[in-house]
Amino acid sequence: xxxxxxxxxxxxxxxxxxxxxxxxxxxxxxxxxxxxxxxxxxxxxxxxxxxxxxxxxxxxxxxxxxxxxxxxxxxxxxxxxxxxxxxxxxxxxxxxxxxxxxxxxxxxxxxxxxxxxxxxxxxxxxxxxxxxxxxxxxxxxxxxxxxxxxxxxxxxxxxxxxxxxxxxxxxxxxxxxxxxxxxxxxxxxxxxxxxxxxxxxxxxxxxxxxxxxxxxxxxxxxxxxxxxxxxxxxxxxxxxxxxxxxxxxxxxxxxxxxxxxxxxxxxxxxxxxxxxxxxxxxxxxxxxxxxxxxxxxxxxxxxxxxxxxxxxxxxxxxxxxxxxxxxxxxxxxxxxxxxxxxxxxxxx
Amino acid sequence: xxxxxxxxxxxxxxxxxxxxxxxxxxxxxxxxxxxxxxxxxxxxxxxxxxxxxxxxxxxxxxxxxxxxxxxxxxxxxxxxxxxxxxxxxxxxxxxxxxxxxxxxxxxxxxxxxxxxxxxxxxxxxxxxxxxxxxxxxxxxxxxxxxxxxxxxxxxxxxxxxxxxxxxxxxxxxxxxxxxxxxxxxxxxxxxxxxxxxxxxxxxxxxxxxxxxxxxxxxxxxxxxxxxxxxxxxxxxxxxxxxxxxxxxxxxxxxxxxxxxxxxxxxxxxxxxxxxxxxxxxxxxxxxxxxxxxxxxxxxxxxxxxxxxxxxxxxxxxxxxxxxxxxxxxxxxxxxxxxxxxxxxxxxx
DNA sequence: GCGGCGATCCCAAACGTTTCGGAATAGGCG
DNA sequence: CGCCTATTCCGAAACGTTTGGGATCGCCGC
Numbered sequence: 001x002x003x004x005x006x007x008x009x010x011x012x013x014x015x016x017x018x019x020x021x022x023x024x025x026x027x028x029x030x031x032x033x034x035x036x037x038x039x040x041x042x043x044x045x046x047x048x049x050x051x052x053x054x055x056x057x058x059x060x061x062x063x064x065x066x067x068x069x070x071x072x073x074x075x076x077x078x079x080x081x082x083x084x085x086x087x088x089x090x091x092x093x094x095x096x097x098x099x100x101x102x103x104x105x106x107x108x109x110x111x112x113x114x115x116x117x118x119x120x121x122x123x124x125x126x127x128x129x130x131x132x133x134x135x136x137x138x139x140x141x142x143x144x145x146x147x148x149x150x151x152x153x154x155x156x157x158x159x160x161x162x163x164x165x166x167x168x169x170x171x172x173x174x175x176x177x178x179x180x181x182x183x184x185x186x187x188x189x190x191x192x193x194x195x196x197x198x199x200x201x202x203x204x205x206x207x208x209x210x211x212x213x214x215x216x217x218x219x220x221x222x223x224x225x226x227x228x229x230x231x232x233x234x235x236x237x238x239x240x241x242x243x244x245x246x247x248x249x250x251x252x253x254x255x256x257x258x259x260x261x262x263x264x265x266x267x268x269x270x271x272x273x274x275x276x277x278x279x280x281x282x283x284x285x286x287x288x289x290x291x292x293x294x295x296x297x298x299x300x301x302x303x304x305x306x307x308x309x310x311x312x313x314x315x316x317x318x319x320x321x322x323x324x325x326x327x328x329x330x331x332x333x334x335x336x337x338x339x340x341x342x343x344x345x346x347x348x
Numbered sequence: 349x350x351x352x353x354x355x356x357x358x359x360x361x362x363x364x365x366x367x368x369x370x371x372x373x374x375x376x377x378x379x380x381x382x383x384x385x386x387x388x389x390x391x392x393x394x395x396x397x398x399x400x401x402x403x404x405x406x407x408x409x410x411x412x413x414x415x416x417x418x419x420x421x422x423x424x425x426x427x428x429x430x431x432x433x434x435x436x437x438x439x440x441x442x443x444x445x446x447x448x449x450x451x452x453x454x455x456x457x458x459x460x461x462x463x464x465x466x467x468x469x470x471x472x473x474x475x476x477x478x479x480x481x482x483x484x485x486x487x488x489x490x491x492x493x494x495x496x497x498x499x500x501x502x503x504x505x506x507x508x509x510x511x512x513x514x515x516x517x518x519x520x521x522x523x524x525x526x527x528x529x530x531x532x533x534x535x536x537x538x539x540x541x542x543x544x545x546x547x548x549x550x551x552x553x554x555x556x557x558x559x560x561x562x563x564x565x566x567x568x569x570x571x572x573x574x575x576x577x578x579x580x581x582x583x584x585x586x587x588x589x590x591x592x593x594x595x596x597x598x599x600x601x602x603x604x605x606x607x608x609x610x611x612x613x614x615x616x617x618x619x620x621x622x623x624x625x626x627x628x629x630x631x632x633x634x635x636x637x638x639x640x641x642x643x644x645x646x647x648x649x650x651x652x653x654x655x656x657x658x659x660x661x662x663x664x665x666x667x668x669x670x671x672x673x674x675x676x677x678x679x680x681x682x683x684x685x686x687x688x689x690x691x692x693x694x695x696x
Numbered sequence: 697g698c699g700g701c702g703a704t705c706c707c708a709a710a711c712g713t714t715t716c717g718g719a720a721t722a723g724g725c726g
Numbered sequence: 727c728g729c730c731t732a733t734t735c736c737g738a739a740a741c742g743t744t745t746g747g748g749a750t751c752g753c754c755g756c
Contacts, residue, residue: 003712004713013736014735015713015736016714016715016736016737017734019712019713020714025715027733027734027735028733028734044464047713048402048712048713049465049466049467050402050466050467051466051713052713053398053741054396054399054712054713054741054742054743055712055713055715055740056713057741059398068431068435079426079427082427090447090450096447096448097409097443097446098445099434100435100438101435101438102435102439116350116392117395118349118394118397118398118399119397351741351743352743364708367743367745375703375704375705376703376705377703398743399741399742399744400743401711402712402713402741403711403743404711466712
């Protein structure tokens with residue numbers, strides 16, 4: 001390994017001065033600096049990250065800890081999250097560590113031990129549940145972290161979208177088209193984003209002087225097979241929905257399949273909207289008819305998340321960065337207005 | 349942060365003795381050791397990984413570097429690889445770092461710089477191509493690493509399966525059932541495993557005194573859509589294949605879809621075999637009729653890989669661990685014997 | 697009484713870096 | 727000539743750990 005000492009010997013300067021030359025300090029002669037830099041590249045010098053960390057107290061490593069799981073369902077999103085996050089964090093000159101615990105391991109303990117052992121500057125937390133113990137743990141530890149999504153029960157820095165608006169916007173669009181029997185294939189209600197989306201749907205109904213039919217509100221794992229079977233279920237009801245809101249594009253794919261299976265045409269017999277996370281592996285493109293709905297690309301979230309986390313790490317006192325990302329809505333071609341009682345106007 | 353100094357102050361011993369007590373050295377009184385351990389847990393001591401690394405020269409971190417890519421196709425497998433590897437490596441008390449480079453970054457340079465900067469004990473390389481520059485680079489650097497798969501053009505430690513046998517076994521089974529027009533939806537021929545599988549198929553044909561029809565050998569990205577369109581293509585030939593060998597279960601899924609689309613029944617009109625990597629997200633289960641073929645679970649590969657890499661890191665001189673994992677074959681229910689010219693016996 | 701020995705302990709150096717405080721030199725100015 | 731400043735350099739300490747080479751003490755056998 002090439003060290004500062006090697007360079008200092010080579011150029012005949014002290015270690016101190018070599019360090020300063022390379023570090024861009026002012027008290028070093030321009031000619032000297034150049035000589036040092038030349039020697040450094042000639043010898044193939046790379047500063048030792050470990051030694052630097054020990055001295056500065058920062059390792060430049062941020063970690064995300066996920067529970068290992070034999071259940072592939074829970075991992076459907078994770079891949080793109082890891083790829084996206086890792087790329088953004090690398091781009092900021094930091095390193096990203098994915099720590100996959102053994103199935104059944106205590107995730108809170110893992111955070112504590114990893115932080116206590118130094119070497120981790122900060123953490124990323126995804127998919128928080130209400131009163132999430134990871135957030136409490138890291139707050140108590142005083143460890144820098146940021147959450148994708150949020151936990152309403154404790155203050156913390158986060159990057160999120162307005163999930164209330166997701167539910168409200170899509171439900172409102174369908175209600176305005178005259179739909180009344182609207183089903184919602186929502187994510188797991190153990191997570192806050194799903195709760196908020198449900199509230200948004202409720203609010204849209206309330207704004208139209210209506211209320212949701214609980215039998216049409218489903219909370220499922222957000223993957224295609226679950227969406228398909230839930231949609232099949234809904235379409236077999238005595239009084240099936242005329243529209244379905246899907247929590248993501250994978251669920252929507254299941255809905256399209258279930259509709260095809262049941263001989264139900266989209267949008268003729270059934271209108272469909274979905275929230276699109278902009279995932280590359282599960283694109284909103286390729287639906288026929290083209291799928292509409294709200295959209296917020298997760299890739300944008302990783303950019304904000306990384307930048308904010310870097311700031312939080314740099315700051316001595318955790319700033320409460322709370323960033324709400326933009327949401328767009330596209331009505332697509334998978335929805336259709338239905339005949340409604342003209343005594344109940346739905347537009348201007 | 350709780351350090352050895354804090355404990356030493358607490359129990360009234362020297363830092364040296366505290367370190368030795370915790371490190372399990374012999375020259376420390378049993379009673380003293382207990383006192384130290386108690387104090388350590390009471391104060392919440394965790395050894396500082398950075399300081400330890402600086403002293404010992406080992407960080408306990410192994411890394412895998414992948415090129416960031418806007419192309420989701422290339423990532424289809426990667427997720428389970430990352431999850432599996434990370435879990436196994438964590439289980440060995442090491443850390444796994446996934447480094448996702450910017451799209452277009454020089455992967456070889458990333459390996460060099462990351463290794464030179466200390467902090468990385470070893471690397472995992474997957475999907476080697478012939479004369480892979482990453483392998484050359486790490487060999488030149490003297491860095492510990494292990495490859496999943498192998499590069500025949502340079503010696504290096506690896507864990508792999510017998511891909512020649514994969515091709516040979518499946519082709520042989522179909523040939524023995526009387527099939528002659530056998531298609532092979534292989535992976536990209538830029539990677540050695542696909543080359544070997546092709547050679548295995550060729551060898552099986554040769555053993556039967558036959559040779560493959562090049563028009564039926566396809567090299568594709570190993571995901572469902574590609575498999576589907578390739579299979580559609582094959583089934584539209586004037587003289588379509590009576591059997592298809594799929595490189596993995598995702599391709600097989602595409603084949604099943606294409607067959608359904610074309611009104612071709614499996615196994616009545618078309619026999620199908622596939623190699624199964626045992627991936628949880630793309631299971632071989634759920635096929636109707638049940639899919640058969642060779643099988644080798646990648647999870648087994650990660651276990652061997654991690655253990656071997658750990659040994660390589662511990663050793664001063666790189667041992668050339670070359671491990672070939674077991675392969676199993678199940679004929680499934682998606683193949684069927686076809687009428688053959690009785691003048692050409694196919695069995696005992 | 698003395699050398700030796702086992703048990704238990706500690707000093708100090710080292711890993712490679714950053715940085716505080718100062719030192720050396722040269723030049724300007726009264 | 728003495729003083730001050732600016733420029734350029736360096737010694738030494740520190741981060742927390744591990745470890746080689748002792749130190750100390752009590753006790754045994756001769």
